[in-house]
Amino acid sequence: MAALYLVPSLLSDSSWQLVLPAAVVPILTETKYFIVENVRTARRFMKLIDKNIDIDTLTFFELNKHTGQHEIENFLKPAEENNNMAVLTEAGCPGVADPGAEVVRLAHKKGIKVVPVSGPSSIILALMASGLNGQNFTFNGYLPVKKDKLKKTISILEEKAVRKKQTQIFIETPYRNNLLLSS
Structure with a gap:
């Protein structure tokens, strides 16, 4: 059975080996279909993980706020045809404050195995440090806004x-921080 891997990405310029599990390498090198927020950023991230990845043999589906529901359903066709897929976010964990959540919901609905990979989450890190x-x-x-x-x-x-007694x-986004702080 094919799987949809939820692969976290870096939150900072830290060495990936310090924050991501080694399991990320075989997932990225063996998977041929990727759902990403930005193809250019995803390609750069993958080359950072393994310089030998042949980017030109991979298929990328771009998921952002302009992506329609019909497109999202079509993204999962490779998994329905028994090909592993991976979701990559711009920063942190896919599906958490991220458009990947809709892909995960659809994958569950279609009976596709969903495999989250542990990694950095700015939300949990902020809670830990607070x-x-x-x-x-x-x-x-x-x-x-x-x-x-x-x-x-x-x-x-x-x-x-x-x-x-609940933490909120x-x-x-960085460009709206001043408005937030003044409120």
Whole structure:
């Protein structure tokens, strides 16, 4: 039975050997079909892992916010034909604050074996380093962009944090950090 491997990628310029398991190498070198956010970045990451990978023999399906549902369903055709596939994200773990979640949902629906590979997650690393409650936490994804909705959401999250003694985790793009901090 074919598998859909969820392969984590680097969060920083660290040597990949320090943060990714060795199991990543055979997955990347033996798999011929990849679902990626950005083909150029994925190719560069794969060459970093193994310089001998023949990139030109591989098939890449690009998954981003513009990808339609019909396209996503077609991405999984190789796995339905018993070929292993891998999902690569831009940074961190596929399917976590990442468009790969929809591919994983469809793979389960189609009976394709899904195999997550352990690796770095900025969300868990932030929780670990925070000193906040790691027994009761919620990941809220990206917060609203519009300032009025952002302020309202932050107010709700603050209330939850106090009432439930619950750590509230969210992520933000670097260019919106100043707006977030001023809210």
